[in-house]
Amino acid sequence: MGFPHPSHERETPVLSKYFGDPEARTLAGWRARGGYASFEKALGMDPVEIQNIVKDSGLRGRGGAGFPTGIKWSFMKPDGKTHYLCCNADESEPGTFKDREIMRWTPHALIEGVAIGAHAIYAETAYIYIRGEYSEPIRIMQAAVAEAYAAGILGANAMGTGKRVDVHIHRGAGAYICGEETALMNSLEGRRGNPRIKPPFPAVAGLFGQPTTINNVETLAAVPHILREGAEWYQQLGREDNPRSRGTKLFSVCGNIARPGNYEVTMGFPFGEFLNDMCGGALPGREIKAVIPGGSSVPILTREEAENTFMDYEGMVASGTMLGSGGVIVFDDRQDMVRQIARLARFYAHESCAQCSQCREGTAWTTRILERISAGQGNARDFDTLLSIADNMTGKTICVLSDSCATPVVSGLKKFRHEFEAKLGPDHSRGVVPVLLTSNRTVAA
C-alpha cells in the first residue's frame, strides 16, 4: 500500500499489505496472519527444492542488480563448509526507503524470509546488516528476533525440527558503501568498509572466508509468500509481454510529488499512470520536470521519457535507465538541475571509500566543477572535463560507486544541457578557468 497513504486500488500489496498495522509487528499478530507457516514447510523440504521453487517464481534481486535469486542460491552446494547468509539492510541509496518500512512494520516477514533463505543455502547462521541510522527499525528487528528465539522458531532446534537456524542483527555505523555486498562483509567482520576485488565471489569465499549469499531485504521478504502461494502465483504477476520481470515491486516515491510514500505494484506497471494517478502527480501549480526512477545511481529521465516507461527491469533499460532499487526521485519545474546534480555528486564524494583513485579523486573533482558551474563561474570547457572524468570513472574501479557518481552527471548534461549552459555567463563561454585537480576529502561536512 502507498504507506503512509491508504492503498490505491491499482496497487498489489503483498509485502506492504500490513504496513501501518502495529499488530503485524508482534509474533502473535504475525502468526495470526499466516506467519512462519512457510518456514515450517521449508524446514521439511530439501534446499534444492526451495531453490527450484524460487527459480521458477522468477524472483530477482530487489537491491538493484536484479540477479535471479534462485540461481544465486543454487551456487551454494552441500560441501560440508560453514555457509552464511547476509541480509543487506544497509538501505542508503538516496530516494530509497522501502526496506525501512518492511523492517518497521513486518519484522517477522523478514526474519521468516531470512530463515528460509539460510536453510535453502545450507547455512545455519544469518546476519541482518542494518544501517546505523535506522535506529527504530533496528530496535523493532531486535525485539522480533528475541521473540522468535523465545518461541523456539530460531535457535538450535528451529521449530522443533532439530535444525539450527540463527539470525543476528548487526548494526552499521554510517557508510553508504557498506551496501555494496563485499564491503558489507568486510564491515561485518570488523574491518573498514572497503569493497573487495571479485573474484573470488561471495559464493566461493565470502563472509569469514566461507561460502556466502547476500540478499536484499525486499528479496528475502518475498520468499515466504512464494513458498505459501506457489511459484506459479508469483510468476503470473507482471506484464504479459515480459517474462523476465515477475512479481511485485516496492517503489519509494519522494521529492516534489503530491503523495510521497511506498507503493507496491506488479512488475511492468506503466510509469506515467503510477506518477500522475497513484502518487497524485505534481504538487499544486507545478509540473514534473525530471524523474530518477531507481535510486540516485541510475540515469535521469525527463518527464516525457518517464511517462512512456514500464516499471520493470527491461522496461527501464528500454528507456535508457535502470530499475535499480526502486527509489523514485521527482523534480518539479522549480528545481535547478545543475544544483541538484551537484548535490548528488557531493553525496558520492562524501561516501567514496577512497580505495580506488578514479573514485576518490573523480567524485571530488566532479563535485567541485559542478558546484563552480552552479555558482555561475563555469565555462564551456567544463562540460568536456566532466564527461572525460565520468568516462574515467566508469567501469574502472573495484565497485560501482564511481560509476554511480558519473551516471547522473552524464545523463543530466545530456538531457538538461540548456540548464547547464544557462549558468555560464557571457564572459565564461570561451574562457578557461583552471580546475584545481587535488583530492578533497573534506568536500562535505
Place this chain on the structure above:
Amino acid sequence: MTYGPSSGQLVRPPEHHHDEPYVPVFTGARRDELDTILSRYPTKMAALLPALWMVQDTYGWVSEPAVEEVASVLDLTPAYVKGVLSFYTMYHQHPVGKHFVQVCTTTPCNVCGAEDVVKAFLEHTGCGELGVTSPDNRFTVIEVECLGACGFATPVMINNEFIESVTPERVARIVAEHD
C-alpha cells in the same frame, strides 16, 4: 509521525574531562552483553562495531582510552581499532553536544527544502554553524547524507531518535523539547 527516544539513547556524563581517570566500559553487565555478542561470530574482530557502539552509547563518544580498552578486549591493536573507527561517520572521535542533530540534505530532501531546516536548527540551537557545539554544550548540528526516509522529508536524527517530516516551523519546538 514522530517517535520517542529509543532504548539506545546516548548517555553523556555531565562533566567529562580528559584528565579524569577512564572508567572501563566492559565490566559487569556490559561485559556479559559483549560476551553474548561475541558468541554470535566466529572471530573476536567481528564484535568491533558492536563494541564501539557500546562505548559510544555509554560515553557519547569514543576516546583514546576507550580505543585502547576495545583493542584489549578484542585482541586487536589500538591502531587497528582507530583505523576502523575513523572509517565510520557515526562514531564520534571527540565530544559532541548532548544532542547531536543530523539533518538530511541529500537531493530528495534538498528538493523539499532541507536546507531551510538546517538554517532553523543552527539558529534555534545557538550553534551558528555546522559541526560546532553550542556554547551551552547542548547541541551540535551537522548535515548528513541520506538518512533513508526520503518520503518523509526532512528527516532529522537527534542522537538515536528519528524525527520525520521536519519543517522549519517545527524546529523551535523540537529544540525546546531537548534540554
